[in-house]
Amino acid sequence: MEVKFNEEALAVAHKIIARYPEGKQKSALIPLLHLAQAEFNGWLSPETMAYVGSLLKIQAVEVYEVASFYSMFNLKPVGKCLIEVCRTSSCWLRGANEIIEHIEKKLGIKDGETTQDGMFSLKTVECLGSCGTAPMMMIGAQFHENLTYEKVDTILDSCKSEDKRKTYFDEVTVKDY
Amino acid sequence: MAKVTIDGRTIEVPDGTTILQAARMIGPEVAPPTMCYYSKLKTSGGYCRTCLVEVTKGSEKDPRPMPKLVASCRTTVMDGMEVGNNTSPKVTEARKGVVEFLLLNHPLDCPICDQAGECHLQDLSYEHGSSKTRTDFERRTYDKIDIGEKIQLHMTRCVLCYRCVKVANQITDGRVHGVMNRGDHSEISTYVEQAIDNDFSGNMIDVCPVGALTDKTFRFKSRVWFTKPVTAHRNCEKCSGKVNLWYKGEEVLRVTGRKDQWGEVEEFICNTCRFDKKQTSDWTIEGPTVVNRHSVISANHYEVLAKPNEFKLNEVKPLPLKEGEKS
Amino acid sequence: MGKKILLEHDHVPGIQGYEVYRNCGGYASVEKAIKTMSAEAMVEEVKKSGLRGRGGAGFPTGMKWSFLAKPEGVPRYLVCNADESEPGTFKDRYLMSRIPHILVEGMITSSFALGVNTAFIYIRGEYFYIVRILENAIKEAYANGWLGKNILGSGYDLDLYVQVGAGAYICGEETALLESLEGKRGNPRIKPPFPAIAGLYGCPTVVNNVETIASVPYIINNGGDDYAKIGIGRSAGTKLISASGHINKPGVYEIEMGITVEDFIYSEEYCGGIKNGKKLKAVVAGGSSVPVLPADKIINLPSGEKRLMTYESLSEGGFAGGTMLGSGGFIVMDETTSIVENLFTFARFYHHESCGQCSPCREGTSWMEKILHKIMDGHGTLADIDLLWEIQSKIEGNTICPLGDAAAWPVASAIRHFRHEFEAYVTNPNAVNKVRHYENMNA
Ligand SMILES: Cc1cc2nc3c(=O)[nH]c(=O)nc-3n(C[C@H](O)[C@H](O)[C@H](O)COP(=O)(O)O)c2cc1C
Ligand code: SF4
Ligand code: FES
């Protein structure tokens, strides 16, 4: 499959690129990688990265270097619903370990794995700035806070049929101004 | 001009000189060790932290000491600055720590490593390390990979000095490798399988301070200390053609750039000279090369792990001590 | 009730939107600045206010602004640091999501004071929903003439953009942030040069925290002297504290600096005491990087007086006996908490977040995590505790950026104040009571 943004995404990409001063288009790299990840199934394949590089007229290796640095970029395929659970101090103090255990048991997968049907992936992450409403998890772009086992069950059940990979840029705000 | 005193020896240097450069001008006895800095590469240095020194007096104008040790390779001198290197217990301690960090995940495979005998990490640990390792965790390992026909990358040995990345950026016409991932997962890689192939890529081998990037055309042919370096040149369209030929008997096993007393190449050479000219008839021989810093090679005593002798080379004469000044 | 500056209108319905915000006096500082003040006079007011950077280091903002180089013909930049990733800190998120216009207003006013025509808000990627909130606010500000060309007919132009990160704590370090904003890996730069001389795209740049910028409108509206009167001494103004952990009322509180730590933990106005009536064991007062203190040392000063929520009082006692206000991430631990396990979560965090450029931090953070893991698993030795101590001491002060120190301090303080707990894990691992915090919290 040839990797290429559709017209709408391409227009957004060009809007982002236009924000930066002449010659500084590389600044658009991270926003464009987010866009690409949302457009191409929630992960960045080497082809996708090379394509983003070509839009910015930079070497593919520069894209690989950047994409592999940031933890939000998935360099391998993920499930339709990527569950990211925080496990740092404040969340741990309020039961994050047990929440993770609960999810692992419920879905039959461990940290870093994807369910057989390709629906759910589980990833433990570091503090997401929800320490006051701990424990918490993020699915797509949405925070779920003050988690209990029951709340987790309800949320995961409601995710069953949805592809959350696109939510990240589904409402691309930059097109407005 | 700025007057700077390092380990009690004073020298006057142009403004903008780094502490490291000033120390090298005084001489090897006061020069801090380096693993990442490379004078021929812009923006190099700052990463490894082996060259940390203590600034005990900031300058004549502002004599306050600097609160932390500083990387001498990235800190410029100020007039009246006083610096402790080998004379500073803080530096000795910190450097021991740095060496331990650098060796933490470094394989202890010197006996089978091509770089043995000319490895800066080996030198560094002789001189500044402590003899014992205190880790009982498994070391990080990677598979060896070929990046092109002529160069092998053994990431397990890499100390992330960034020199090869800077070579690719600054003297080749396109970089295809770089540093991937982050933290202690960082690695030098092309990410997708790709050959590094351009006229000057071979210089990555010369700048690598350890045995992470090695010359495949030389690998396993001989231990370094069984080869004899000879200074030679040829007319080359692409580079200066000034090299060292490494002989075993009559055979040229390897061609490298000429290295100075700090282990840095004097001039970068092209891949034609390095990989394709391995006949004595390709070259005009100038004479045997004096190997000074990496004296393990000439002393031929790698096996007993003795501390190498240092040559004393004083290119720039330090200013004479003033009365009352400690040496 | 202490004075509220940032959250004064937090309770007003609809304050997220432009109209309500404007009706509450919003954007007055832009009007006042552009119509009546010179840039120099504004910097002077900020200096007088005693405002100190709220991102963690507490550097005087007015002084930082006055260092900004102003070479002819070179653009300058203002970058707001909304990367907020220090564990225990969530105040910027709260402020931006509740009252986005206060940040937009602060950015405009500050940009005018600094002579900046392009400004960025660099926000961590995980706060994506806030990007939308901010971009809506920015759109409203454009529509009402506060942004764009010729603002208020003054000839002053300003563009403001939100730049999104992608998951890297290190991008909160200001030079790493600038690298990231330039589309690169978030590797901190070697300083000097400082951003005030060569920052974004090599141009003079000021980087300030969200809360710092959001405090500027009040200072411009009411004058620096007025602001300086709030709080105590060099801890001028109000501070947002993110309170989390084993307390009854976790959340973001705006405090007037100078209340006692005890009051903050136990009063109904703030944390409301320890959850389930348990006893206080320890507090990390300023985000994961600052030293942890046991209950008596966080409540009381060495002199026996009560410790206050100020920069000075929290750091009293130096490194051995004090801590720091840092980013204001206030993590409270009750008596059931294992300091070793809590430290492990921090060590894992710093290992995960080290950029990997310099060897002490790259290798040391991973080594510390491994040793702590070993100790928690019951395989540690007394020598491991000493080794841990030594590793942190070899990282501290020897790295390119302060992340190395930030990784070292929690380890040093935990061993300093709670060595007996480490020893218990080592000498009699089976006797260590593994607490399930979930069950405790939901009992
Ligand atoms: C590792 C590290 C992480 C940091 N993270 C943040 C952050 O998330 N937000 C922030 O405002 N400052 C952070 N800082 C501090 C910034 O480098 C910088 O000092 C600050 O943004 C300056 O703004 P201020 O003067 O308004 O505080 C961090 C510093 C370090 C060393
Ligand atoms: S201290 Fe850590 S985060 Fe900072 S530059 Fe060094 S490796 Fe990177
Ligand atoms: S510790 Fe989990 S969100 Fe901060």
Ligand code: FES
């Ligand atoms: S040589 Fe100076 S830090 Fe590496």
